[in-house]
Amino acid sequence: MFDPLAVRAQFPAVQNGSHDDECTVYLDSAATTHKPQIVIDAITHYYSQQNANVHRGSHRLTAKATEQFEQARDTVATFIGATSSKEIVWTRGATEAINLVAQSYARTMLTEGDEIVIGEMEHHANIVPWQIVAEQTGATIVKVPMHPDCTMKVEDYQSAFNANTKIVAIGHVSNVTGTHQPIEQVIALAHDIGAVVLVDGAQAVAHENVDVTALDADFYVFSGHKMFAPTGIGVLYGKQSLLDSMPVWHGGGKMVTKVSFDKTTFNDLPGKFEAGTPNTAGAIALATAIEWLNNLDRAASEAHIKRLQNRAYTKLSTVDDISIIGYQADASVLTFVVDGVHHQDVATLLDQQGIALRAGHHCAHPMMDALGVKGTVRASFAIYNTVEEVDAFVSAVIKALDIL
Ligand code: PLP
Numbered sequence: 001m002f003d004p005l006a007v008r009a010q011f012p013a014v015q016n017g018s019h020d021d022e023c024t025v026y027l028d029s030a031a032t033t034h035k036p037q038i039v040i041d042a043i044t045h046y047y048s049q050q051n052a053n054v055h056r057g058s059h060r061l062t063a064k065a066t067e068q069f070e071q072a073r074d075t076v077a078t079f080i081g082a083t084s085s086k087e088i089v090w091t092r093g094a095t096e097a098i099n100l101v102a103q104s105y106a107r108t109m110l111t112e113g114d115e116i117v118i119g120e121m122e123h124h125a126n127i128v129p130w131q132i133v134a135e136q137t138g139a140t141i142v143k144v145p146m147h148p149d150c151t152m153k154v155e156d157y158q159s160a161f162n163a164n165t166k167i168v169a170i171g172h173v174s175n176v177t178g179t180h181q182p183i184e185q186v187i188a189l190a191h192d193i194g195a196v197v198l199v200d201g202a203q204a205v206a207h208e209n210v211d212v213t214a215l216d217a218d219f220y221v222f223s224g225h226k227m228f229a230p231t232g233i234g235v236l237y238g239k240q241s242l243l244d245s246m247p248v249w250h251g252g253g254k255m256v257t258k259v260s261f262d263k264t265t266f267n268d269l270p271g272k273f274e275a276g277t278p279n280t281a282g283a284i285a286l287a288t289a290i291e292w293l294n295n296l297d298r299a300a301s302e303a304h305i306k307r308l309q310n311r312a313y314t315k316l317s318t319v320d321d322i323s324i325i326g327y328q329a330d331a332s333v334l335t336f337v338v339d340g341v342h343h344q345d346v347a348t349l350l351d352q353q354g355i356a357l358r359a360g361h362h363c364a365h366p367m368m369d370a371l372g373v374k375g376t377v378r379a380s381f382a383i384y385n386t387v388e389e390v391d392a393f394v395s396a397v398i399k400a401l402d403i404l
Helices: 004-008 012-016 037-050 060-079 094-109 128-137 154-160 183-192 240-245 280-294 298-316 343-352 365-371 387-403
Strands: 088-091 115-119 140-144 165-171 196-200 219-223 234-238 256-258 322-324 333-338 358-360 376-380
Touching (some): 037 060, 060 088, 094 128, 094 234, 140 154, 343 358
Parallel strands (some): 115 165
Antiparallel strands (some): 088 234, 322 333, 333 376, 358 376
16 A cells, blocks of 8 residues: 555655745656655664675675675666676766767767757757767757757657667756656567667656666666666666677776786676776665655555646646646646746745745656746656645745746
8 A cells, every 4th residue: 555644754854844944845756756664774784784895805795795785786777677787887876877988889880971860859868978979970869859848759759860870879857847758658669670779768767667677678768766766876777788798988997807907807797897986875875765765655656646736737738828748648748838037036935935846857858848838837746745735836836926
């Protein structure tokens, strides 16, 4: 059984989430989620009781830390349906994971005339690394247009594909509207023409079961902090055959087997991509977050989130001067603009009423340009939010409109 209040009680920042005694309604979980006590405890426990460097040293503390660090990798592999833990590379987050693929896989494989296909609604993290590598290699970026209802269509990806298409970079779920992209079909079509697909799962993993093997994704990336784990830890999943074929990226300790001034040799997967001391506590805490999520009735918790989003939509969509942008019934976010009012002014008035949400371009300039807006206001709902918070949010919006 999913009990929203019992789950909420596990999040200290939601309980105490006040500054200067003002109660804050946190509707910015798509930016980063709060952390349940069990995850905070995992970090505290690691630093207060263990704390050793991994994969080096010869004492018991380092052996224990290494064991937990590698167990965390196994937990991630199982969580996303990878066939081997070797396919899980720790990164600082989704952004770093995409940069790793761009600079290791793409930089060595792309040549002039090759094409990288990217949708118009992608987050900057899934655009800019590809622009950098396109510049370095002479490859070309091909944009797939977004439809006015903020959806992406398989046919448009299909029309963008040709014999030169080598990489397709696609988001699983949009951070602006919560749009699900047709990744299954796009992956299948890309494979038909021999292209590889990187899926940006930053906004998906907290909300749905992901099976990278069933999806047949070549690369899948996400960040821990958007799924109840700390900042500074993230994951690159890659098919083992691809990761094996890729050159090393960052150089340093741990990614080598032997260093000499004549010839340096590199570690096997996944160590070859993990130079230097990793975020051990972060990895362990991410595994804790995953185990915590796995113990929830995820279908029920998602239904709760969708109910909250739907309630906000139903109430706000009838308010004059509010235009909901690209509403998606199955999303955990709601994005809107107030006609004639700057999004930041709306957010400031909401903040003054204790409502924390995101206003701006959401790191999606091309999407904003396609929509013809400079920015929007986005409320994002999570497992710990309540119906009362949605109502407080809606009342605060209406009050803000009165002031504006
Ligand atoms: N992709 C999407 C869809 C996102 O929403 C974000 C963050 O907002 C990112 C990528 C980048 O994530 P991070 O900043 O954790 O690397």
